[in-house]
Amino acid sequence: xxxxxxxRVTVLCRGHEMRAAVRPVSGLLSALRYGEYVQDMLRxxxxxNTEIFPGDxxxxxxxxxxxxxxRCLTGHVQAxxxxxxx
Numbered sequence: 001x002x003x004x005x006x007x008r009v010t011v012l013c014r015g016h017e018m019r020a021a022v023r024p025v026s027g028l029l030s031a032l033r034y035g036e037y038v039q040d041m042l043r044x045x046x047x048x049n050t051e052i053f054p055g056d057x058x059x060x061x062x063x064x065x066x067x068x069x070x071r072c073l074t075g076h077v078q079a080x081x082x083x084x085x086x
Contacts, residue, residue: 011044012059013052013067020060021045025080040083041068050077057084 011020025041042060046052056067058081065081 009044009061011046013050013056018047018050022060042081042083044079044081046077046079048072048076050079052077052079 007022008019009022011018021044023043023045025043042065044060052058052067052070054067054069058065058067058079060081064084066084067079068082069080071078
């Protein structure tokens, strides 16, 4: 069983290193949206002025991810990432 990761991590995106809050991707809608990949997903809460777009490669604590969805919310940007092979 995979433990849900929650906390703060260092993120490298577009050559910029920043801190982000990690929230687990959970719930029925997320499971329907991401299917079998839901176990390999992270949801990051980033500062409001972060430039991140779907398709961007992101490194989270040394592990490779790719951004699949972003949402601009009040005060922060929410990005859903999927783990990739390299």
